[in-house]
Amino acid sequence: MELERVQVIASLSKCIDTIPAEYIRSENEQPAITTIQGKVLEVPVIDLSNDSDDQNIVQSVAEACRDWGIFQVVNHGIPDEVIGNLQRVGKDFFELPQEEKEVYAKPPESKSVEGYGTKLQKEVEGKKGWVDHLFHKIWPPSAINYKFWPKNPPSYREANEVYAERLRAVADKLFRWLSLGLGLEGHEVKEAVGGDDLIYLMKINYYPPCPRPDLALGVVAHTDMSTLTILVPNEVPGLQVFKDDHWYEVKYIPNALIVHIGDQIEIVSNGKYKAVYHRSTVNKETTRMSWPVFIEPSPEVEVGPHPMLIDDENPPKYKTKKYEDYMYCKLNKLPQ
Ligand SMILES: O=C(O)CCC(=O)C(=O)O
């Protein structure tokens, strides 16, 4: 079998303490050198248990989006069991024999990201990330291609459907708070990114143990193109966010959801909310996994700074363009 999957390379390098050169990052990226140490700032944690009186939540969300572009939410209403099932079926899939996983491989010519795969885009200087992934849409039903949903384990489908349903309820609340935090009425931000036509794209990241976690990265530094990304991690830390010139680790809170502001919300808010620059690191002994769901506008929706946030003193800082054009430029590293 061709050595393309990181999981295969990892299983062959168990007794070795080196990694292939293409996984060794340059010094300005190596996590051992660039991660801030000691007692440090933490990504905001927002408790949603009292969400009927939402004044405090709106303020906390707005501050977190302005200062960090990322926050964790607890007591969000998704039962622990629903999250546990999502994690279990994803882990079971990645533990299947390699040939069973390859059935879901992204077709080489496909323009969509959907399917089982390894590298996403051309990386700078041919460097690779220590991670495999599976992408498939989970909402709306008309956009779902079940060909990319594992048949094994048999409960994969149900676990993902239940999670999708619950996640949409959380996302709708978040969109409302984002609007209120901008001084709007509540419905505007979601409408500005296409309203009920939003597409929910599930990604599972699988980061196998790595003999040199000090030198490698999982997913390299980036901002997400999405509106929001809502991520469930496993218990192995590894997500890092960039703030004030430093890389900070995001601490693991069982059953919390990690909410990332993506590029489209930065644009709609005309820069009041910041898309978070983030990356992930890997581990020597343990497998890290994460389940981000990218909430994306449909391709033909035009996204730009919201007209109610624009006046003579606040000119638009971003172009208004179709999401498909935005994606094209970002994936091909062209100016927006
Ligand atoms: O695994 C993580 O925590 C982050 C993954 C990520 O940023 C991504 O897949 O876009």
Ligand SMILES: [Fe+2]
């Ligand atoms: Fe990301």
